[in-house]
Amino acid sequence: MIKSILVGLDSSENQTIVKKYAFEIAKFLNSKVNGVHVIDIRKLYSPFVEDIFYSTGMASVPDLQSLVKDRLQKISEVLQEGFNNSLKEYDVEGEFFAKQGNVSEEIANCAKINDLLVIGTKGEHTSISEILLGSTFSELVLGVNKPVIVVPEQCKRFYIKKILIAYDGSTNANQALEIITQSVKDHNFELEVLVVNNSHVEDAEQTLKEAGSYLDNHEVKWNGRIVKGEASTCILEHAKATKCDMIAIGSYSSSKMKDFFIGSVARELLEETTLPMLLAN
Template sequence: MINRILVGIDGSKYSKIAEDYGIWLSKKLKKPVVGVHIIDIRLLEGPFIEDLAGALGFTIYSDLTPKVKEFFEERADILLKEFAQKCREKGADCTIAKAFGLVAKELTEMADPEDLIIVGKRGQHPQFEFLLGSTAEAVARKSKCPVLITTDKFSEIKNILLAFDGREKSIHAAQYINSFAKDLGIESIDVITVSDDKVIDTFCKEGQPVEDAVKDILKNYLTDIEFNIHILKGYPEEEIENYIKENQDKYDLAVLGAFGESRIKELILGSTTSYIMQKSPIPLLLVK
């Protein structure tokens, strides 16, 4: 199911945890892991260099750019070397790659649809996330393959929660997790569905209980694992957030279909995926 595992490496605390997940999954699934460091070209552009020159007391900064570029290249080499060493020590099949560009664009273009990308929830340069948006979210939006977004703590994946609403992206997530869980040796997962008018309109026959309708659909996709269904009532974003937070010690991974609404609807109504990405205290696997 997974050909390669690509891990975004930037030296941050979250990135180190992403490395741990990449190595663990590489060994568990017997798939190669690729450590990728993208040198963000925004750090080599005029405003950043000008601010850096000012902070260092320079009045002329035109010849500072090559020095900054050299610094980031050396730093990238160190980070990738450390990752390769960690892989060797833990017995994972590892390669490394380095590139210049916009992080989300370069990382997603390296990946094939059959790959898995792993990135930390927060990056090394939070000031850019504040101004330009989260790199993790940008990767999840642009990626052709599933994206695992890690938190600041590693835990072996043994207990999985699937958020299911019956729509296309959610069905893709169920199909994916069926194989993913089986490959990890997991025999059963939990499923949550938030019952509201949209859910009922999506897949319930007239008068049919939501739990029965969900079970009827999922038995076609979760064919290799058992599943337990929990029905919640309320607004999907709030109920999913609350359920994950209340049960964060129970689950090692939450799985969602990524960005099911159009961008226009998201601008008006907001995105459930984006909301849960920001709020979840446990890793998220986002499936297109």
């Protein structure tokens, strides 16, 4: 049950749509929404900032660290004001948390006391995009150990009518199925269940049957299909062909050797899709 949603906030261009996804989903699930903004300590370290000035041919600025800190603090205050306005607009409960430190660590710590994290793939000065598509994304997901909805930079509006779940029978895929079932059942969304028949799925027909039985028991209408091919390509093509608005998938590879890393399929989807994705782990 999703009772509390955390949304990662910064000053990037797609924050409006990221925040909208968090609040709209909260309304669907009758959840509260908490917001977190992290001031990256790297930006408060003068030599790091001064290197930028030197690289552009500009002279050093006296007391640069204080100037940068003041600017970042003002950004945090603006984000807090916007978040509080959204709480009133959507009539949901929640709190805003201003943190300072390592971005991925602080977000992960806050997410531990929430049930779902919503975050974008484009962050201010690439800090958030480094988390999501760079080497530290695995650390964030592993540290959170909670479902994550990733809203890509290319997503320009909120719209959810049909959801595709890529199901392989794993524990993570079952968690994604449970979360999606909660939303689909209460709000009449359409659900597509896709099983990619490859080396990671022992019995594709049985796997689809298991998903179908769970959905039938919860009185959820669904369509199912088995396809064969490269997983990320099949998922993206099926999502496009069936006009889905969101993709849900377990976040890790089924290979035990890859338990410490985000699954290659999920990473490829994050890099290619224009749809929001639910990563369950």
